Amino acid sequence: MKAINVGLLGIGTVGSGTFRVLSRNAEEISRRAGREIRIGMIADKDVEKAKQIAGNSVAVTDDAFEVVSNPEIDIVVELIGGTKIARDLVLKAIENGKHVVTANKALLALHGNEIFEAAQKKGVIVAFEAAVAGGIPIIKALREGLTANRIEWIAGIINGTSNYILSEMRDKGASFEEALKDAQALGYAEADPTFDIEGIDAAHKLTIMASIAFGIPTQFSKAYTEGISKLTSEDIRYAEALGYRIKLLGITKRVEKGIEIRVHPTLIPAKRLIANVDGVMNAVLVKGDAVGATMYYGAGAGSEPTASAVVADLVDVTRMHTADPEHRVPHLAFQPDRMSDVGILPMSEVETAYYLRMRAYDKPGVLADVTRILADLGISIDAMVQKEPHEGEEQVDIIMLTHRTLEKHIDAAIAKIEALSSISGAVRKIRLEELNRN
Secondary structure, eight states: OOOEEEEEEOOSHHHHHHHHHHHHTHHHHHHHHSSOEEEEEEEOSOHHHHHHHHTTSSEEESOHHHHHTOTTOOEEEEOSOSSHHHHHHHHHHHHTTOEEEEOOHHHHHHHHHHHHHHHHHHTOOEEOGGGSSTTSOHHHIIIIITTTSOEEEEEEEOOHHHHHHHHHHHHHOOOHHHHHHHHHHTTSSOSSOHHHHTTHHHHHHHHHHHHHHHTOOOOGGGOEEOOSTTOOHHHHHHHHHTTEEEEEEEEEEEETTEEEEEEEEEEEETTSGGGGOOTTEEEEEEEETTTEEEEEEEEOSSHHHHHHHHHHHHHHHHHHTTSOGGGSOOTTSSOGGGOOOOOBOOGGGOEEEEEEEEEEESSTTHHHHHHHHHHHTTOOEEEEEEOOOOTTOOEEEEEEEEOSEEHHHHHHHHHHHHTSTTEEEEEEEEEEOOOOOO
16 A cells, blocks of 8 residues: 655654654554655755755755645644644645644644644645643543533643742752743753743643633634743642642633633642642643543644654644545544534633732731631632741731632632721732642
8 A cells, every 4th residue: 555655844843753764663553543754855945954864865955835835745743833824834735735733733723723724725734742731632531532521611720831840949948040941951941941931831831721621613812821921839838738739720610601712821720630640740640521620731742743643643634645535534523514613711701719928917807807808709718727836027927728619709809808997918819720520
């Protein structure tokens, strides 16, 4: 049977890993796919580097459009990143009747609707397992393995850089700045770490998972995003003392009023498995009505872990290469004409529990004032700790855990608490999720 020719756009970290895995496991892969899968052409700005990796057996060019226009190429693997040129290349490949495999979460979060529509019209496949959680097969699990379930919620540690920083802050008592510097020195964080530490990367991935879980169009602009740069070692320590750990979570949930899509630091009970996922590892919890809570764990980035997902997509596409497009698994799990238009909930309407930390003057009546404000807004307290002041200090830390309430109510309460003369500075708010099976 004729071999499948792959055009590889970008041979950096993931591209070189893909080349290695395809070469090393060629026989095993062909036995699974039913035919040989080989890289027939590579595009990379650094032609010499590409030739060093690929040798003389593969044509190399610095013009990616030459690859997507080559009639001999069956599948285009897009690994260049970014959204502008990548979008143009992917759409051109689709226009030319080529299947596409991509690891580009930002591209799909921002332009997925356009890309999937174009692919459907042309009868080609866009596969993207590597776009979310590296080597963890979470897209396949959501799209196929859990297809019998009504997905209720997803909660994931889906950014290894942030998880490493939070692990260092907890284990070593490091400040955020110290942990970030360490992550950069080890190559876990970029020189400009904004996408990772401010939750943008996680929100790209969560947007894709929400679309597959609930059958809605990709809507990155409606995802709530809050990063970890304002967290302090004090918050990490207080949370630990109360039996919780802080993780940057991506959470998407189906509720009566709509769909939640939110990324933010979250207190999780320390006894939960996901609370014990440390370092650069990723984990995703998925709650289905039939199966209950399931968890997927593994390397969320890296050359060969991500290449594992890219090659798995190549095998899937090869198997379905000649299949009737009407009988393929839909890109976002649900049939395109059965997608839902349910709304995305604004953060003010999200209901969860909260951790509040405030600096108060050590004098009578302070707690009474704070609890009265909370009570007036229907917010009940689950736990409270007041720290003893250090010698010579006039202020103390007060930490409260609330029961579930609407975000707009807790924000209104915080505004009133901060206006009290007995409270110094801003109140620190971190959301809290139990993540139990209910």
